[in-house]
Amino acid sequence: MSLLNDLTGAPPGMPPHALLPRLAAIGAVLAGTTCGFAYAGGWFSPGALTPARVIDRFEQVNGPHPGFRRNHAKGLCVEGRFTASGAGAVLSKAGLLAAGRVTPVAGRVALAGGQPYAADAEATVRSLALRFTLPDGEEWRTGMNNIPVFPVRTPEAFYEQLLAAKPDPATGKPDPARLKAFFAAHPESAKAAALIKARTVTAGFADSTYWSLNAFRLVAADGRDTPVRFALVPERAPSPEPAAQAARQDTNFLFDDLAAALRQGALRWHLVATIGRPGDPTADATQPWPADRESADLGTLALTGSTPEAAGNCRDVNFDPLVLPAGIAPSDDPLLSARSAAYSQSFTRRAGEDKTPSAVAGTPPNGAAL
Numbered sequence: 001m002s003l004l005n006d007l008t009g010a011p012p013g014m015p016p017h018a019l020l021p022r023l024a025a026i027g028a029v030l031a032g033t034t035c036g037f038a039y040a041g042g043w044f045s046p047g048a049l050t051p052a053r054v055i056d057r058f059e060q061v062n063g064p065h066p067g068f069r070r071n072h073a074k075g076l077c078v079e080g081r082f083t084a085s086g087a088g089a090v091l092s093k094a095g096l097l098a099a100g101r102v103t104p105v106a107g108r109v110a111l112a113g114g115q116p117y118a119a120d121a122e123a124t125v126r127s128l129a130l131r132f133t134l135p136d137g138e139e140w141r142t143g144m145n146n147i148p149v150f151p152v153r154t155p156e157a158f159y160e161q162l163l164a165a166k167p168d169p170a171t172g173k174p175d176p177a178r179l180k181a182f183f184a185a186h187p188e189s190a191k192a193a194a195l196i197k198a199r200t201v202t203a204g205f206a207d208s209t210y211w212s213l214n215a216f217r218l219v220a221a222d223g224r225d226t227p228v229r230f231a232l233v234p235e236r237a238p239s240p241e242p243a244a245q246a247a248r249q250d251t252n253f254l255f256d257d258l259a260a261a262l263r264q265g266a267l268r269w270h271l272v273a274t275i276g277r278p279g280d281p282t283a284d285a286t287q288p289w290p291a292d293r294e295s296a297d298l299g300t301l302a303l304t305g306s307t308p309e310a311a312g313n314c315r316d317v318n319f320d321p322l323v324l325p326a327g328i329a330p331s332d333d334p335l336l337s338a339r340s341a342a343y344s345q346s347f348t349r350r351a352g353e354d355k356t357p358s359a360v361a362g363t364p365p366n367g368a369a370l
């Protein structure tokens, strides 16, 4: 009896029949919670795409690599700071965009794909992910890739494409028939693939431009809302990949070159916001915006050093694109919430697994001047 009273929080001495409504309410809460977990796990909708299914598919395609990110698995931690130009202050109330504001940044350069020990190759998509730490516990986390558009428009297409592009063990290349069927079902991806193929591949991480691809919104203090796409544009003039580089034996040449460059001094990028006009697609990352759009140079990112992935640094960060400070808001792009959910699933799995050292060494304690 007293156990029932304790459980329901009823005053001592309350008769059993009077406890029934309280027990029913507790039962309803428990059933609701169980249903919530079952829903999130996809038990009610066996055909629906869930974060777990997306990450299962990465594992199916790439094999198990415990402890590593399920995508962009090979990487190196970087650090530096962002100095705002003030040009973004009229567009956004984000404190990090106020003129002269200096914000510490920790980040990660990586190669797309789920193989943490794959040899570097110039055509592999390069990424730069950043975590800006603002006062009062606010953060901006962002991840950008060196391709001008994203290959798919929806999370479902991403899931299909992972399998369609899986290398055939016999040839080491994707099955052409499967790829053809994917592009026939997704003409927007065929167009995006052509734009990605036509891009200039530069010599390395240091002279690459990185694009957010997804649209976001800058929100001003007066509530004005502006659709934007971000890019990190290098100060270093882009140079084409030297012919000799392709033949290098060093399997980490892209990362080693970056670490060596950081040993010589800071590397800088401009954070540029391209400003969308009404009608520009904000929910379709396969489509470029017209080339004549205005842009604002929001400030300078200076990277000053790198460290191999290890406990407590970028290895243990989830660069979730929906961690945004006040003044930067998501667009209606369906990839954003799918990314957030999938990165969380990847993070949760890898956080609970044993770790093996990363293939990539960083810049030993560096004195790179800002």
Ligand code: HEM
Pocket (backbone or CB within 6 Å): 054, 068, 069, 070, 071, 072, 075, 108, 109, 110, 127, 128, 129, 142, 143, 144, 145, 150, 154, 155, 158, 211, 212, 213, 214, 285, 317, 318, 319, 335, 338, 339, 342, 343, 346, 347, 350
């Ligand atoms: C539905 C679409 C997408 C899915 C399912 C997906 C999945 C993933 C996963 C699982 C990771 C590893 C996360 C972790 O363990 O921390 C990752 C990393 C990353 N993704 Fe995506 N991705 C998608 C779209 C995009 C898009 C549109 C971009 C645009 C730039 C992007 C950029 C990145 C970057 C930069 C990283 C590396 C972050 C880091 O270094 O930790 N992804 N992605």
